[in-house]
Amino acid sequence: MKLFISADIEGVSGVATNVQLTKEPEYQRFRKLMTQEVNAAIEGAFEGGATEVVVADGHGNMSNILIEDLDERARLISGSNRVMCQLEGLDSSFDGIFFVGHHGREGGSERSIINHSLAGICVSEVKVNGVVCGETEINARVAGQFGVPSLLITGDDAYVAEVKETLPNVEAAIVKRGIDRFAAELLAPKRAHALIREKARIAVERAKEFEPLVIEGPITFEVEFKGTSQALMTTTIPVVEMVGPKKIRFTCPDMVTAYKLFWGCVIIAMTATNGVLSHANA
Numbered sequence: 001m002k003l004f005i006s007a008d009i010e011g012v013s014g015v016a017t018n019v020q021l022t023k024e025p026e027y028q029r030f031r032k033l034m035t036q037e038v039n040a041a042i043e044g045a046f047e048g049g050a051t052e053v054v055v056a057d058g059h060g061n062m063s064n065i066l067i068e069d070l071d072e073r074a075r076l077i078s079g080s081n082r083v084m085c086q087l088e089g090l091d092s093s094f095d096g097i098f099f100v101g102h103h104g105r106e107g108g109s110e111r112s113i114i115n116h117s118l119a120g121i122c123v124s125e126v127k128v129n130g131v132v133c134g135e136t137e138i139n140a141r142v143a144g145q146f147g148v149p150s151l152l153i154t155g156d157d158a159y160v161a162e163v164k165e166t167l168p169n170v171e172a173a174i175v176k177r178g179i180d181r182f183a184a185e186l187l188a189p190k191r192a193h194a195l196i197r198e199k200a201r202i203a204v205e206r207a208k209e210f211e212p213l214v215i216e217g218p219i220t221f222e223v224e225f226k227g228t229s230q231a232l233m234t235t236t237i238p239v240v241e242m243v244g245p246k247k248i249r250f251t252c253p254d255m256v257t258a259y260k261l262f263w264g265c266v267i268i269a270m271t272a273t274n275g276v277l278s279h280a281n282a
């Protein structure tokens with residue numbers, strides 16, 4: 001049983017506010033907690049019958065997980081120049097995917113900790129074929145095209161409720177209760193790890209009961225950005241059209257192709273936020 005883990009940090013127990021993830025020395029504490037939660041998921045997965053685990057670090061610069069502390073049975077995808085973003089390395093050879101430490105979408109529950117959709121600096125809303133999606137809902141559809149079912153989500157209670165609208169049967173470990181975007185009631189890490197480990201084991205044991213989330217093409221993405229220039233600069237890609245001052249739309253034949261283009265648009269939008277050549281040397 002081959003398992004893929006998409007790891008993020010905002011949904012890790014212990015994380016209640018942005019400053020913990022951006023300021024030193026706090027960030028060093030929280031990347032350690034992220035690594036420990038991922039390890040708890042790996043342990044549970046092997047207990048449940050997994051034989052191979054690949055982890056993709058999916059937060060910020062995508063180099064948060066401490067490789068020296070990673071469970072030695074797993075391999076880690078680290079570094080941010082990835083065509084497949086949070087799902088780099090995923091293919092049809094996998095039997096399931098976990099989303100560990102993930103978070104609610106921008107514009108979703110007001111109680112989900114550090115809610116955002118892929119890039120808080122630029123993305124307001126994402127719709128896939130008319131359905132508003134957060135990161136997990138998008139990634140689950142991409143995994144679906146590879147025939148890979150979503151088995152486990154971990155994060156705050158509001159995030160879990162949000163994702164369950166799309167994946168009602170997914171196993172879930174709720175490691176904190178959201179109060180506000182920057183406030184939470186937290187489980188102690190040891191308790192959170194025990195819970196994740198147990199749910200991960202059950203998720204792998206149940207893997208054959210889950211269906212991949214497959215949506216037939218063509219796939220249309222509508223993306224609302226926070227600023228007008230973020231939207232406009234994505235139209236340098238020919239198939240991307242403006243449908244509002246901050247809103248773009250494009251259609252691709254399938255979900256994987258559309259996901260890559262969406263990520264490309266987000267990369268452009270992030271760079272356009274302060275002027276694409278504002279840091280140029282020439």
Ligand SMILES: [Zn+2]
Nearest residue numbers: 008009059060
């Ligand atoms: Zn993140």
